[in-house]
Amino acid sequence: MICRGAEHCCHRSYGSLCEVGEGDCNEDVDCAGSLVCGTNNCLKYHAVGGFWDESDDCCQPKCSIENPCVEGEGHCSGHNTCQQGLLCGASCIDTAYFSKKLFPAQVGFYNSTDKCCYRPCNEHYNRCGLNEEHCLNDEDCLDGYFCDKDANGRRFCADVNECDRDGKYYCGRNAVCENTIGSFNCNCTAGFSNFQAYEGCSDINECATDPCDGNECINFEGGFQCLCSEPNFKSCNSGKGCCDVDECELWRTRVSESNPCPDRSLPGCWNKKGSYRCADEVMFFNGGFLQRKTGDVIIWHFTDRMYLPVHDYYWGVEDAKVACREKGYTKANRTLNSYYGYRMTKYRMYHVKCSGSEANLFKCGVGQFNVLKTTANTAGVQCYN
Structure with a gap:
């Protein structure tokens, strides 16, 4: 130990730069590396006695629980030595976290072993996704997410429910907004298709595909209705189709006692769509x-x-x-x-x-x-x- 409490023992000009817990210092430049000169803090490191008293100032890490560091500052020794929302651990000269443009003083002041406080979620270099913690604002999160805070003060990126915002207007008429993680979809309701942004979906003309099997089809917005030609067809599929009436099966199962083919020279009843044949x-x-x-x-x-x-x-x-x-x-x-x-x-x-x-x-x-x-x-x- 170079200095043990003597007044202004730590002095840059004398080449006696102090380490952690050494003092007395007057300025940050009296301390080695990235250490700073504390205030009335030597008794944290030493007992009263000798040259040590309560007014002595000792060199200490820049980042501490009492004086947590901001982004880009170090050397930190734990997450609690960084301000809220920051973590300790990134190398102070790692340009992935501390670009030269935003942190021009990093290189030359720190070395590769120094750990600085950094933002895990940062709009400039690492935007966060779902449930990733330590954002400070919405811009720190990826598109489709926002920076939320729970009852314990934990900040994290949460999904934006676009359907509660502009999504429902974007989807327009005859479409349902479906929220997804980080985005949303516009789904046309039944009977509609061809989605257009802000306008919605247009009606499908189901009758164009002959869903009524040759019977009359009435199209209307969002649906259609079959008008079936009785007695050869009957309505089925909740009015969305016309099903053939099997006259031969009705006769065979004795649902009907009206013989479709009473002529014994052509007794065989064979069903075909919309009619039957006597053979x-x-x-x-x-x-x-x-x-x-x-x-x-x-x-x-x-x-x-x-x-x-x-x-x-x-x-x-x-x-x-x-x-x-x-x-x-x-x-x-x-x-x-x-x-x-x-x-x-x-x-x-x-x-x-x-x-x-x-x-x-x-x-x-x-x-x-x-x-x-x-x-x-x-x-x-x-x-x-």
């Missing part, structure tokens, strides 16, 4: 439609009120010829395993045994009628002349 007792199913040339063989069942398939057990070319002859064709190929997609587990005919000369399938031998099976194996034909 022959024996028809061919192909791709969802009834045909007379190619497809899986199906036969109308009067009691079940529906078409049931013919099983392909021992189904041969002679059997296929008979099925095709009924439709006016002289030649045929057979298909198996529900080749055209008609799959059921109840069969109108099982094990058909034709010689090839019969007028129709009912003239052939049949192992069983109206039989249940666990697999779908429908017989089919490809008719030609």
Whole structure:
């Protein structure tokens, strides 16, 4: 220790610069490095006695609990030696925190081991995001955030609810402002699209896409209404669509006892959109439609009120010829395993045994009628002349 309390022992001109706790000093320049000369503070470091008394001034760190430093000052020894909102720890010559433009005196006054007080959130070099602490003003936070303070005085960057401010005006009519972290979105309400800033969303003409399946469509702002053509269509989807009325299904399930196809020469009822078809007792199913040339063989069942398939057990070319002859064709190929997609587990005919000369399938031998099976194996034909 150079000085132990002698009056003005610390003196720059004499080359006796004092360290922490040494005194007596008169000016900051009497202290080494970044230390400063305190006031009546030596008894913090020493007991009364010798040259020490309560009026002695000792060198001390510039930053202390009693005299916390401002931004860019050091050497600090802890966060509590910096003013509120600042932290201790950045190198005093780190230009990432202390630019030469804002802190021109840093270089030359401090060395690389000196720690200075710095702002974790600073509009000039490190703007903070959500819940990051130690901002001093809104500019210290990223766009979309503001500097908030809780009941304990803690300052932090919080999300700006733009929808409570200008967002609702920016979104305009027929749009809902949705706040997000650091920003916001404008979402068009149902029935509207094509958002334009400050104007909002425009009406969608839903009728342009024929949502009513060929029925009358009435467009209005924010929605539309289908006027369905009864009795072939009925309103569905809360008035936003027209659903086909399956007259054949109503007859099959006995919801209606009005037979759509009372003519026994065309007993088969087959539904199609907006209507139905009355077809022959024996028809061919192909791709969802009834045909007379190619497809899986199906036969109308009067009691079940529906078409049931013919099983392909021992189904041969002679059997296929008979099925095709009924439709006016002289030649045929057979298909198996529900080749055209008609799959059921109840069969109108099982094990058909034709010689090839019969007028129709009912003239052939049949192992069983109206039989249940666990697999779908429908017989089919490809008719030609």
